Structures are given as structure tokens and as C-alpha cells.
Amino acid sequence: MPTTYSVIRRPLITEKGLGVKETEGTLVFEVAAKATKTEVKQAVEALFKVKVSAVRTANVAGKERRRGKFAGFRPDWKKAYVRLKSGEKMPDYVNNL
Helix, strand or coil, X not given: CCCHHHHEEEEXXXXXXXXXXXXXXXXXXXXXXXXXXXXXXXXXXXXXCCCEEEEEEEEECCCEEEECCEEEECCCEEEEEEEECCCCCCCCCCCCC
């Protein structure tokens, strides 16, 4: 069984992520590539002490990055949209933006 912190890597603090947090009650995280929706749900519920209603995941392809004439790719990663049940208090992991 993976631990909470091996499933959830970090919250994604972007304009789109903060927008869905405010309007839809959804949190956005970077998660482990092999994490399942069930593992993500259990990890968020344990970490933030909230109830989760749904989890959507997306695999994101790494972009090409260049340094002069040398080219390489950023690693692929997985994103999870975690929707909280209605009435749940939204956790504050973003301050002073």
C-alpha cells in the first residue's frame, strides 16, 4: 500500500487550478504516475480530513526543452482533479497570492 506522500506529489497552483478550486470545489494535484483513482481519493481524505466525491486523472506528456543545440524532454507526469463533496470546507494550501 503506497503512503499518502508517495501518491500525492504536490498541489498544482495555476490559474486554471485555482479557478476550479473556487468555482467547482475541485483540488488539482500532481500525483504518482502509477497511482489509481482510489489511492488518490484515500490519500486526499487522509491528508486533508475531507470527503471526496469524485477523482478524474489525466496523463500529461512531457514537453521538449532545449539548451542551445541540445534538445531533451521533460518527464511525463499525471494530474488528478479531486472534487470534494458539497458542504466540505476547502483546505487552504495556497496563501499570499
